[in-house]
Amino acid sequence: MENFIVSARKYRPSSFQTVVGQQSITVTLKNAIKNAHLAHAYLFCGPRGVGKTSCARIFAKTINCSNVGSDFEACNECESCLSFNENRSYNIHELDAASNNSVDDIRTLIDQVRIPPQIGKYSVYIIDEVHMLSQQAFNAFLKTLEEPPAHAIFVLATTEKHKIIPTILSRCQIFDFSRIKVGDAVSHLKHIANTENINIDEEALNVIAQKADGAMRDALSIFDQIVSFSGKDISFENVIQNLNVLDYDYYFKMVDAFLQGKVTDVLILFNEIVEKGFDGHHFVAGLSSHIRDILVGKDAATLQLLEVSDSVKEKYTQQAKKCEVDFLYDALGILNECDIHYKSSQNQRLLIELTLIQLSQIIESKKKGLRLNLKSKKLLKIFVDGESIGSVKQVVTAVKASAQSTEVVSDPNNGYKAREKKDVVTISSSKSNFAPSVSIKQALKKGIPRNTPISKPKDKPATNGVEEVITGKEPITKEKIEAKLKEFIVSRGRSERVKLALGVIKPEVNGETDVVFQVSNPLQEDDVNSAVNEVKNYLRRELNNSNIEITVKITKAKLSKKVYTETDRFNYLCEKNPALGLLKQKLSLDFE
Template sequence: MENFVVSARKYRPATFRSVVGQQHVTTTLQNAIASQHLAQAFLFCGPRGVGKTTCARILAKTINCEFVEEHVRKGRSVAELVAAGRQDIIPDSVLNSPTPDAPTELEACGKCSSCRAFQENASFNVHELDAASNNSVEDIRSLVEQVRYAPQQGRFKVYIIDEVHMLSNAAFNAFLKTLEEPPGYAIFILATTERHKIIPTILSRCQIFDFNRIRVEDIRGHLRYVATQEKIQAEDDALHLLAQKADGGLRDALSMFDQMVTFAGHDLSYKDVVQNLHILDYEYYFRLVDALLSENLSQTLLLLDEVMQNGFDLHNFVVGAAEHLRGLLVCKDPVTVQLLEVSEGIRQKYVQQAQAAPLAFLLSALNLVSQCDREFKQAKNQRLHVELTLMKLAYLNGAVQFARDLSGPAANGEAKKKSSAAAPPTPVATEGSLVATGTAEAPAAYVQAVAPTTRPLPPPTTTAAHAAPPTPAIVSGPADPQPIVPVESGVEELHDTPSIEDETADVPNPTRQFRDTQPHVEVGRPSFEGHEPAPGLPLPPVTRPSGPIQSKVPSLPSLSALKAKVAQQASTTKAAPTLDVEPTAVDGLPPVDAEVLHRVWNELKEERKAQERMSEYMVLNRPVQANERHVIELIVDNPVQVDQFNEFRAELLTELRRRTGYPRLTVQVGVAPQAQTARKLYTSSDKFEYLAEKFPMLHEMKQRLGLDTDF
């Protein structure tokens, strides 16, 4: 039995022409070989499976080819090589070319001894190193030792280091000198998938080539070539789906192709690929959009259940729905249809469905699905979260049309009045809100808003000719209550917003009036005394002025009127009879009983000590005394204790006033003055200056003897 070779190895490109999707790299390398401008170090960057190592091997093979040596470096034409009998080193593509002396592409011949040794993995001029397993300084030192020896055959020694980002920083630093100034026969080709992990000093010494992700069409074409070579019948949709699933990597596409051939045999169909790779088919999303456009909510929910029963992830379903809506939006314009990377048959389905879907529906639906995608991971019930989004989408088309019809008359200021019986079942949607409907197809609170400026308008006052049936009115103020309009269809009637220019001044609500008869004291409850109309008496009628609207701000009295009012109050105060009470010290406040104050203060202090609130205990552990204004002066040691006291000040004052019976007690905190301390002598200079102040002769002694203060 013959050993099986995977397609990624069997059909690995051997020439620059056969490299798929990296023409910008292969053309640059061919021109560098033809012009003999080869750099000393190359860095190939890009995602996995796009041809980095393949191009490195082709470059190493080509620069040591005997045809390149004779034709490029020695300048011998193809005719001269043929005359000299060297057809064995001329590539077949050059021999069969109409202009053999001026080949359009420079390729290795594949016939010379150097090319054959490379193809058999027996070349001594090409060294491959896996940096993932050889990432230490010793490995790089061994590589540097090898570079010292010149090649025995051929012109160049090529060192291909794969996954170079895995080298340690010490290994990178050990490699710098050799990479910057290698021998003339040494060329280094570094390959990596993570360029950002390579230190800048390495990047500055290399020519950097960025490999792109391979386009879907290029991968599909290469898969078609492999299928033809292997005599496999494959549908275009199946190959296109494999190319999409590969995400720009040709090696991944070939691996999946081998897996599909093993599963389906030599007849590969689109259904086989969908079944084996467990991919959400396009048909699911075409059926979903058809159900949404027809407002068939039941079919939409059944489709979601079918997706879950088949084992697909809900998040992948939401992401796929967003991609499908984006594809429909792209297909609305024939110019942008080319942006849709699908097969031709599926592209026609997209174009057909895009013609039936309104543009407003696609934009609003894409917004809702994107919001569902963002909030999916935070949802507790993820299935319900997706179902709510589908419910909104099911009635989105009607909501958009209703909002469009509503915005026209509302913009012109016309009244839009509809009776309850004639109200359409279409839900009203406003942005950021949910509007309930009463129909069976549109459950309540499931429609989200799509018209940013549409809002429900207040119901009008019912006239006598069209009076509604008597219903209990809810009275919320002195004004006459408005009857509630009965709603049968679930949609509130819409009317014009009344103009604010004809409004009269607002009348204050006379339901309750308060009058403060005592000075406000912090005792925990207000000292208000007021009156209120009796429950059985009707409220006085509210009249509105018939003339022009006056300003709500009352006019201020003049200065002379204020002076007259003050004089009148002073005379009234003098004429008032005096009360037979004992005068107090200040402002009518009785003096504070010092014994009661000290007892309560000690109780509060000891309670904090028992509760192990020692910082508060230390602040309160000092003598206190209240003055005639009921102010307690508390002297603390430092500003830190002031901050500590302010933290429990409110609690302390509440308990202090309650227990002592003096509601006007307050505490004023101050910091004790700091006593002047003696000067601290730390250094030798400080000690010398201190002694010199007492004995001035020390300065003269220091100058005469040339002494220093360090002792």
């Protein structure tokens, strides 16, 4: 029986051209060889299974090749290349830092570096998982790494660059390897399948590439596993069955049920998924990715971001036409909330089912003009006739804008009407104490959202569009000020705190027009100052004196010491009757 070699080893890259998905790095290394600009130390870092160690071995093989081709690839014919291919080369030394991470191991390496190569120009030392070296080993390695012999080149490889000390990083040329794209992985797997005479669907290759999560070695391992399970003919169903991956069709059916508001169908479909043994959290993550892919498929410019086969991409495009962008945004938000609270939930299945019910009601909620936030349960947007006119913040901002650009006047037929301001702002009405706001449609025509209703002061009579001018100078008294101030508090819809502050102030009259409001603390002073202009105008109008001025002052009252504890009470009584203190001292009394 012939020995089986796993695909990850059998099809390991042996030249720069066969390295998958790292073109920028391979081109840089080939140009360095071409121009004879070889550094003494390199650091290859990146995720697992993306070709770091393979590139290091190819680089070491190529720089020692005696017949480098015009494309700067190793010839595979000279003695150096042959010894490398047969794993008997003395020019290339591989060290696993995970098991050789002590100072003694580095000292052995330093002694070995002094020996020149027997064949070729360079001795290349490949240290894999270099981040596993101890702090002392790193420090012992620093000097040799910075100034090695002319024939020595170090290639360090790691998956955790952040664990390497900065002094090592500063002595190396750093190459960051990227994850293998799904398309590149599919192409490489397809090439291997053709070489091995294996029939496999492209959709199945896409699932394998996505499951590998950017690691080519993982993709080849999964490929071998599927071949062992299915033989030479591999279908999409074989792959999802062996890898326990949820079929795309479930997600497409689920979204169709959301759009139709069929809660029953959604729950039955989810129950079928659970009975097949799929984890609920993985289902939520997969559904989120599916909705994201639908959103990507709505625009031709972002369609290239879909890492699926052409047939599945067409399905996404068709379903994207049925989904509104607002629905997709809301669905992603709801699923994100479910993902966050999944691990802390006591009933995880119920949490997912509630999430699916919310997703099924998005369309219906929008028709009713509601859009709810899962956290605050408040309206995120304001709708009129089923159409969004903007967020609450935008509408509130529009109150000021529309109030400054329009005026509300009475109309004999309709009661009120809005018109553009000219010179003077005029608000008048003979039918109600509240003037209506500018309509939403009128505001939208101007590009301004509608404003909120503008309340008209209750105590100010209508002036038929002409502002009242106060010219009187009648004398004022403290009694008149107090009486009118009470009327002002009752007639105005102000906050309770301001009402309380205005109710406790002590007005004083200085001269004929100066009124002083005395308050007891800075907080009351701020509350009174917030309404002082309105109070001043009210008093001027009601008392027919246009010269009234108001000043707010804090009264510095002498604060008496508060008696709280038993000791305070006893000391207070001692001040009244000193004999108590003498009695306590003679009898050695104390507080319990």
